[in-house]
């Protein structure tokens with residue numbers, strides 16, 4: 001059994017950002033990642049807001065395309081255009097850069113290893129070559145929407161948007177993202193996000209509506225006169241949509257990023273919260289280790305609420321409204337009330 005100061009499960013943006021801070025402070029940190037290759041497969045539409053770039057102290061070679069505005073369509077009619085400065089990025093390069101940064105600071109990364117069980121403070125990790133066990137002082141769940149660490153502390157995401165996306169070759173306008181709300185895509189939307197030479201075209205549907213996103217994407221492509229045969233990559237994945245979990249820290253276990261439900265319930269954006277919560281948790285963990293006081297970890301809960309309580313809380317209420325009235329009220333009225341491009345979003349309904 002290996003003793004470590006911190007064991008982090010998951011080497012996405014949240015886990016790597018957390019690991020870099022802890023390793024830099026001189027504590028031993030091991031990151032467990034079940035994938036064989038960091039950043040792949042990409043499960044992301046790859047948009048980040050411009051301001052978020054300041055949070056990333058890594059080489060900026062992951063930027064693919066600059067975005068200036070977002071256009072919204074309701075039942076395929078253009079309804080609004082708003083300023084939305086940001087970038088389409090290459091998620092694989094970004095995730096790898098964050099991971100390399102953590103390794104450079106001294107974190108240990110074990111790819112192809114899956115955290116399985118947690119008993120008496122000990123974590124069992126399965127790898128191809130056999131099992132390892134770890135006895136960490138602190139555990140970080142950075143393991144995404146269906147967090148295993150969250151299961152151990154009985155705190156998991158329960159509501160999701162189910163997505164399906166294709167990256168395809170397409171000519172055309174390159175500086176706007178396009179969002180499509182249409183009846184066939186319940187409590188979700190379709191998106192067309194332009195990268196340098198390709199477009200991410202995808203759909204997300206509220207899981208409670210039990211609609212297969214593969215069929216919705218086929219319909220969406222047909223409506224936009226796009227061909228699946230121009231595609232170079234298919235992606236699927238769940239996005240948590242139920243808001244911040246009630247418990248993000250319990251005893252010596254801390255949840256970050258998607259594992260903590262830190263996703264905007266309407267837009268599905270979670271990269272900024274993953275990086276920022278990873279760093280936030282990292283700083284509190286360092287303080288707790290330095291003072292040898294686990295109680296200090298409780299401060300993370302408050303910081304999370306201060307930072308995102310309103311932002312994610314509002315999005316969660318808007319999602320509840322959207323799910324309740326989808327298919328019952330006029331689509332235009334629902335979207336005006338629940339989508340971030342309209343002033344009504346910022347007024348309570």
Ligand SMILES: Cc1cc2nc3c(=O)[nH]c(=O)nc-3n(C[C@H](O)[C@H](O)[C@H](O)COP(=O)(O)OP(=O)(O)OC[C@H]3O[C@@H](n4cnc5c(N)ncnc54)[C@H](O)[C@@H]3O)c2cc1C
Nearest residue numbers: 010012013014034044045046047115144237257258270271
């Ligand atoms: C289709 C789609 C489009 C999206 N588009 C955007 C977008 O444009 N902009 C945006 O801001 N957000 C977007 N998001 C959300 C964004 O991708 C997530 O919020 C972000 O990846 C969260 O980072 P994370 O580090 O918390 O989790 P993840 O990136 O999910 O990383 C978790 C890691 O944990 C690993 N793991 C899981 N379980 C275990 C285990 N038991 N043992 C070891 N390792 C484990 C996983 O393999 C994974 O590498 C999108 C999501 C989807 C699905």
